[in-house]
Amino acid sequence: MSLDFSYRHLYYFWVVAREGGISRAAARLGMAVQTVSAQVHELERELGHALLRPAGRGVALTEAGEEAMRQADLIFQLGEQLPERVRGAATTPVRRLQVGVGDGLPKMVVWRLLQPVLDEPDLRLKVVEQPVDDLLADLALHRLDLVLVDRAPAPHPGLRLRTRLLGVSPVAWYAAPALLAAAQDDFPRSLARVPVLLPLPPATMRVQIDPWFERAGVRPRIVGEFEDSALLKTFGARGMGVFPAAEWVEDELLARYGVCRVGDCAGVDEPFHAICAERSVPHPLVARLVPPRPGATARRAPGPRA
Incomplete structure (x- = not known):
C-alpha cells in the first residue's frame, strides 16, 4: 500500500467525517463531490472495511470508521502542529549532549564532572546509566557522546575510543x-x-x-x-x-x-575517567570536557563482552 496515496485518501475521509457529509466536505476542499466520494471509496477498498454509512442527508461512521477517525485525528492534529514545531526548532538552537554513566559511579561526582558545560546556552542534556560494556557499545555506535566511569577500560583493537583521566x-x-x-x-x-x-x-x-x-x-x-x-x-x-x-x-x-x-x-x-569516540569532527562540548592532548594517540577501549 502506497503511504503517500493512502494518507491523501485518509485526509479526504477525515474531512468528510468532520463535516458530516460528502457534499459539505467537497465544498470545504474545493473539489467535486464525485472526486471526494471516489477517494473515500478507494480508502475503504484498501483497508477492506466500510468506514461510512448513509445517515439522513449525510453520513455516519461505522465501527471501523470510528477507529479510523480516532487514528486520523491523531495523525492530522500532529500534522497541524508540524509547521509551528519546525519553526520553533529552527529558531531555537539546541546543543545536545548524550552522556553515559557507569553503574556505581557516584551521582554527585557526575554533576561535578559535567559542571564545565552545564552553563552552555540551550543545552539539552541526556544522561543514562548502564553497565560499562553496554555504554561503550553505544559510544562506538555514536548513540552516546561521552561515557563517565570509575575505571579505565582495557585496550581493544576493535574500537576507536579515547580515554582521559578527569581526576x-x-x-x-x-x-x-x-x-x-x-x-x-x-x-x-x-x-x-x-x-x-x-x-x-x-x-x-x-x-x-x-x-x-x-x-x-x-x-x-x-x-x-x-x-x-x-x-x-x-x-x-x-x-x-x-x-x-x-x-x-x-x-x-x-x-x-x-x-x-x-x-x-x-x-x-x-x-x-571520561571516554569518547574518535571523530573527524569532535563534539564541541566533549572537546571542552576532554581536550585532546597535543600529539596524543587514541587509546582504544573494549567493546561489549560476548
Whole structure:
C-alpha cells in the first residue's frame, strides 16, 4: 500500500467525517463531490472495511470508521502542529549532549564532572546509566557522546575510543550520627565491631579497600554490599552501617545525607575517567570536557563482552 496515496485518501475521509457529509466536505476542499466520494471509496477498498454509512442527508461512521477517525485525528492534529514545531526548532538552537554513566559511579561526582558545560546556552542534556560494556557499545555506535566511569577500560583493537583521566578523589569513611562515636573509637580497628557497608566488586573503590583492611589488620563486620553508590549512601545515612565515599562530594554528602566523617581511608582513591569516540569532527562540548592532548594517540577501549 502506497503511504503517500493512502494518507491523501485518509485526509479526504477525515474531512468528510468532520463535516458530516460528502457534499459539505467537497465544498470545504474545493473539489467535486464525485472526486471526494471516489477517494473515500478507494480508502475503504484498501483497508477492506466500510468506514461510512448513509445517515439522513449525510453520513455516519461505522465501527471501523470510528477507529479510523480516532487514528486520523491523531495523525492530522500532529500534522497541524508540524509547521509551528519546525519553526520553533529552527529558531531555537539546541546543543545536545548524550552522556553515559557507569553503574556505581557516584551521582554527585557526575554533576561535578559535567559542571564545565552545564552553563552552555540551550543545552539539552541526556544522561543514562548502564553497565560499562553496554555504554561503550553505544559510544562506538555514536548513540552516546561521552561515557563517565570509575575505571579505565582495557585496550581493544576493535574500537576507536579515547580515554582521559578527569581526576582522582581520596576516599574517607562516613557514618550516621548514631554510629559516629563507636566508629571513631579506636578507628580503623573499630570497623571490626561496627556494621560496615561496602560497594560490590568490581568497583574500583572496593578493589582497593579490601587490601586496605588487610594492611590495617581489620576483619570488617560487613552487613551490606551495594552496586549503586546512591543506595549505599542512603542506607548508610539511615544508620545501617559505616561506609566509604569519595571526598570530592563530602560537602554535599554531609549536607544532603546528614552523616559525619569518621576518618581517612589512606591510600585508597577513586579515579574518574571520561571516554569518547574518535571523530573527524569532535563534539564541541566533549572537546571542552576532554581536550585532546597535543600529539596524543587514541587509546582504544573494549567493546561489549560476548
